[in-house]
Amino acid sequence: MENFNWYNPTRIIFGRGCHREAGIWTAKYSRKVLLVYGGKSLKATGTYDAVTKSLKDAGVAYTELSGIRPNPRLNPVYEGIEICKREAIDFVLAVGGGSVIDTGKAIALGVCYNGDVWDLYGKGVKPEKKLHMGVVLTIPAAGSESSDGSVITREEGLLKRSCCSDLLFPDFAILNPELCYTLPKEQIRAGGADILAHVMERYFAPNSNNDLTDRLCEGAMKTLMKNLPVVLEDVTNYDAWAEVMWTGNVAHSGLLGKGRMDDWASHNIEHELSALYDIPHGTGLAVIFPAWMKYVYREHSWRFVQFGQRVFGIKTEGKTTDEICWEAIEDLEDFYHRIGLPASLRELGIDESNFDRMAAKATGNDGYTLGSFKKLTKNDVKEIYGLAL
Amino acid sequence: MENFNWYNPTRIIFGRGCHREAGIWTAKYSRKVLLVYGGKSLKATGTYDAVTKSLKDAGVAYTELSGIRPNPRLNPVYEGIEICKREAIDFVLAVGGGSVIDTGKAIALGVCYNGDVWDLYGKGVKPEKKLHMGVVLTIPAAGSESSDGSVITREEGLLKRSCCSDLLFPDFAILNPELCYTLPKEQIRAGGADILAHVMERYFAPNSNNDLTDRLCEGAMKTLMKNLPVVLEDVTNYDAWAEVMWTGNVAHSGLLGKGRMDDWASHNIEHELSALYDIPHGTGLAVIFPAWMKYVYREHSWRFVQFGQRVFGIKTEGKTTDEICWEAIEDLEDFYHRIGLPASLRELGIDESNFDRMAAKATGNDGYTLGSFKKLTKNDVKEIYGLAL
Numbered sequence: 030m031e032n033f034n035w036y037n038p039t040r041i042i043f044g045r046g047c048h049r050e051a052g053i054w055t056a057k058y059s060r061k062v063l064l065v066y067g068g069k070s071l072k073a074t075g076t077y078d079a080v081t082k083s084l085k086d087a088g089v090a091y092t093e094l095s096g097i098r099p100n101p102r103l104n105p106v107y108e109g110i111e112i113c114k115r116e117a118i119d120f121v122l123a124v125g126g127g128s129v130i131d132t133g134k135a136i137a138l139g140v141c142y143n144g145d146v147w148d149l150y151g152k153g154v155k156p157e158k159k160l161h162m163g164v165v166l167t168i169p170a171a172g173s174e175s176s177d178g179s180v181i182t183r184e185e186g187l188l189k190r191s192c193c194s195d196l197l198f199p200d201f202a203i204l205n206p207e208l209c210y211t212l213p214k215e216q217i218r219a220g221g222a223d224i225l226a227h228v229m230e231r232y233f234a235p236n237s238n239n240d241l242t243d244r245l246c247e248g249a250m251k252t253l254m255k256n257l258p259v260v261l262e263d264v265t266n267y268d269a270w271a272e273v274m275w276t277g278n279v280a281h282s283g284l285l286g287k288g289r290m291d292d293w294a295s296h297n298i299e300h301e302l303s304a305l306y307d308i309p310h311g312t313g314l315a316v317i318f319p320a321w322m323k324y325v326y327r328e329h330s331w332r333f334v335q336f337g338q339r340v341f342g343i344k345t346e347g348k349t350t351d352e353i354c355w356e357a358i359e360d361l362e363d364f365y366h367r368i369g370l371p372a373s374l375r376e377l378g379i380d381e382s383n384f385d386r387m388a389a390k391a392t393g394n395d396g397y398t399l400g401s402f403k404k405l406t407k408n409d410v411k412e413i414y415g416l417a418l
Numbered sequence: 419m420e421n422f423n424w425y426n427p428t429r430i431i432f433g434r435g436c437h438r439e440a441g442i443w444t445a446k447y448s449r450k451v452l453l454v455y456g457g458k459s460l461k462a463t464g465t466y467d468a469v470t471k472s473l474k475d476a477g478v479a480y481t482e483l484s485g486i487r488p489n490p491r492l493n494p495v496y497e498g499i500e501i502c503k504r505e506a507i508d509f510v511l512a513v514g515g516g517s518v519i520d521t522g523k524a525i526a527l528g529v530c531y532n533g534d535v536w537d538l539y540g541k542g543v544k545p546e547k548k549l550h551m552g553v554v555l556t557i558p559a560a561g562s563e564s565s566d567g568s569v570i571t572r573e574e575g576l577l578k579r580s581c582c583s584d585l586l587f588p589d590f591a592i593l594n595p596e597l598c599y600t601l602p603k604e605q606i607r608a609g610g611a612d613i614l615a616h617v618m619e620r621y622f623a624p625n626s627n628n629d630l631t632d633r634l635c636e637g638a639m640k641t642l643m644k645n646l647p648v649v650l651e652d653v654t655n656y657d658a659w660a661e662v663m664w665t666g667n668v669a670h671s672g673l674l675g676k677g678r679m680d681d682w683a684s685h686n687i688e689h690e691l692s693a694l695y696d697i698p699h700g701t702g703l704a705v706i707f708p709a710w711m712k713y714v715y716r717e718h719s720w721r722f723v724q725f726g727q728r729v730f731g732i733k734t735e736g737k738t739t740d741e742i743c744w745e746a747i748e749d750l751e752d753f754y755h756r757i758g759l760p761a762s763l764r765e766l767g768i769d770e771s772n773f774d775r776m777a778a779k780a781t782g783n784d785g786y787t788l789g790s791f792k793k794l795t796k797n798d799v800k801e802i803y804g805l806a807l
Contacts, residue, residue: 030433030595030656030657030660030664032433032434032435032436033430033433033435034429034431035430035432036428036429036432037426037427038425038426038427040423040424040425041422041423041425042423043421043422043423043424043426043676043677044420044421044422045421046421046796052429065696091516112717120588123568136657160524193427206419238657238660239639239640240640240644240645240661241637241661241664241665243666244636244637244638244641245634245637245638245668247633247637248630248632248633248634248636249630249633249634249638251633252629252630252633255629260806267419268419271419271627272419272629272630275419275630275676275677276630279673284668284673287432287664288432288660288664289499308506313627333436382748383796417453
C-alpha cells in the first residue's frame with residue numbers, strides 16, 4: 030500500500046426532506062449569500078421555493094446567479110465573483126448538480142484570489158483561501174458536493190481545466206434523494222455513468238496489495254449497477270435513489286482511491302469530447318471507458334480478472350486470461366447498453382475529424398502522458414478515440 | 419435508508435515513516451503541547467524518540483503525561499487537565515492506542531469544561547469546546563484516532579462510560595503500519611477482534627435497504643479476516659499491517675453505519691466485563707459477540723444469512739435458515755479460535771458470580787434496554803453472559 034493522506038471535512042446531511050434545512054445550515058456561516066443555480070427545472074420542481082423559503086425562515090438574505098449550464102463556463106464565474114465583491118457576500122450556496130457546484134466553488138475561490146481566477150485552473154496556481162460554501166445536490170453524478178475539485182471550461186479555445194485543493198471541500202452538502210424523482214432519464218443515465226467512472230478511475234490502479242480499497246470499490250460498483258436500473262424503471266423509488274445518491278457521494282469523496290495511484294485517463298480523454306461537442310460528461314465516459322479498457326487491459330490483466338469475478342461474478346474455469354478480461358469489458362458494455370447509454374461516438378454524431386486535435390489537447394501538446402494504469406501518449410489517446418468510434 | 423448526517427474532519431496521514439511528521443503537523447496548531455502516552459513499550463520501540471525528536475525539530479515544547487493503562491481511568495485525566503491549566507497548554511498529542519487517545523480526548527475536553535469532566539461521561543452533559551489534538555496511533559484496534567467517542571472508567575464503582583460529540587474527532591491522526599511490528603500477539607488478537615466488532619455492531623442492523631453500507635461492511639470484514647492471520651504469522655508484513663490498520667480506522671470512522679441503526683449491545687455487555695475483570699476489551703468482545711448472535715439471530719435472520727453468504731461464502735442450497743445462521747456464527751467462532759482468541763468466559767477465568775451485577779450495570783439498573791437488532795433487557799443480558807460461559 031502506498032502512503033496517503035485522507036481528509037474530507039464536508040458534512041453530509043442526507044435524507045428525506047433535508048433540503049428544507051438549507052437555511053439552518055447556511056445561517057451557521059452567513060446571513061448574506063450568493064445563491065447559484067441552473068434554471069427552470071429547479072423552479073418547476075419546487076426545490077427553488079423550498080430552499081429560498083428555508084433561507085428566509087433562517088434570516089438569510091440572498092442574491093441569485095442563475096442560468097448555469099452543463100460543462101460550466103468561465104464567464105458566469107466572473108459574474109458571480111463580481112456580485113460577491115460588490116455586495117460584500119461571504120458565502121456561496123450552490124443548488125444543483127456538478128456544474129452548479131463547480132461554478133460555486135470557482136466563485137468562492139475567485140472572490141478571495143487577487144488576480145484572474147482562471148490562474149487557479151489553467152495555470153496551476155495554488156489557491157490559498159476560499160469563501161465558505163454549502164451545497165444542495167439535485168443530481169447525483171459529479172460527486173463535487175464533497176470533493177476537492179472543480180472543473181471549469183474557458184470559452185476561449187474551449188479549454189476544460191480543473192482546480193484541486195483541500196480548500197474546495199464544501200462546508201456542508203445536503204443530499205435528499207427525493208429531489209431526484211423529477212430528473213430526465215438522459216440525466217440519470219449520464220449521472221450513473223459518471224458515478225461508475227469515478228469508482229473505476231480509482232479501481233483500475235496498477236497497484237496490488239490494496240485489499241480494503243478494492244473491496245470498497247467493488248461494493249460501490251455493485252450497489253450502483255443494482256440500483257441505477259431500478260430508478261430508471263421506477264423514478265420515485267426512494268430506497269434505490271438513496272443508494273445511487275449515497276454511492277455517488279462515496280465514489281468521489283476520495284476514500285475509494287486510498288493507498289494507490291488513481292488513473293483518470295478516461296476522464297481527461299472524455300473532457301476534450303464534452304468541451305468540444307457539449308455532450309454530457311457521463312455519456313461520453315460510457316463510450317470512452319470500454320475503449321480505454323480494451324486498449325490498456327493487458328498492462329495489469331489480473332485486475333480485470335478480479336473486476337470480472339467480483340463485480341460480475343464471472344466464472345473463470347477453463348478460460349484464458351484474455352477471455353476473462355474481454356468478458357468483463359463486455360459485461361460492462363452490456364450494463365451501459367441495458368440502461369440506454371450509447372455504445373459509440375458515432376451514435377453521438379461524432380466522427381474522427383477532431384481526434385488529433387483532442388488527443389493533443391488532452392496530453393497538453395508536449396508529450397505529457399495521461400493515466401497510471403498505462404501511461405498514455407498523444408498517439409495512445411488517438412487510438413482510444415478510434416476504438417470508441 | 420434512514421436519514422443521517424456524516425461528518426468526519428480528522429485528517430489521516432498514513433504510511434511508512436509518517437510518525438516522524440508528528441512535529442510538523444502539531445506545529446500547525448501549537449508550540450506547547452501535552453504529550454500523553456502509555457509506558458515502557460513506546461520507549462523500547464524507538465517511537466518515543468522519533469516523535470519527541472520530530473517535536474523538537476519543529477520547535478514544539480512538550481510536557482509528558484505517561485503511564486496510561488488499558489481500560490483508561492479517570493484520575494490520569496484529572497492529572498492531565500491540571501497540567502494543561504497550570505502550564506497554559508492548548509494542544510494534546512496522544513501517542514498510543516485507544517486508551518491513550520481516549521485519555522487525551524478527555525483531557526482536551528476537561529481543560530475547556532467549567533466543572534468536573536466526568537459530567538460529560540457519566541451524566542450526559544454535552545461538551546461545547548475542546549482543545550485541538552493530534553494522534554500517533556501505535557495499536558490498530560479502538561478506532562478512536564478518528565472517531566467521535568471516548569470511553570473512560572471511573573475508579574469509584576468501576577463505572578465505564580463514554581462521551582460522544584463531533585468535538586471529539588482529533589484534528590489529525592498519524593498511522594504508520596511499521597509501528598505495529600513490535601506488538602505482542604495478545605494485543606494483535608484483541609485489537610483485531612475490536613476492529614471486527616466495530617464493523618459488526620454496525621452491520622447487524624435491523625434495517626434492510628442498505629446496499630452500499632452492507633457492501634462496505636462486508637468488504638471491511640473480509641479484509642480484516644484475510645490480513646489479521648497474516649500479521650500474526652509474519653509480524654513485519656507491511657502490506658498486511660497496512661490493511662489491518664486502515665480497516666481499523668474505516669471500521670470506526672462512522673461511515674460503515676450510515677443510513678441505519680447501529681447496535682452496540684455487545685460493546686456495552688463487554689464493557690462491564692473489562693471494567694470489572696480488566697481483560698482486554700477486544701478479547702471480551704470475541705467471547706461476547708457469538709453469544710449475542712446465538713441469542714438474537716432469529717429477530718432478523720435474513721441478515722445472518724447474508725453475512726454467511728457474502729463474508730464466509732456459505733452455500734445455502736438445501737439448508738434451513740436456522741442451519742445457515744448457525745453455520746455463519748460457527749464460521750465466526752472458527753475465525754476467532756484460529757487466531758488464538760478464547761472461546762468462553764471460563765477460559766478467561768470468569769464465572770457466573772457477577773452476571774447479575776454486570777447485567778444490571780449494563781442496562782442502567784432501571785429497565786433501560788441495549789441494542790437495536792433486538793432490544794435487550796437486564797434478563798436478556800444475563801442470558802447472553804450465560805451463553806458466553
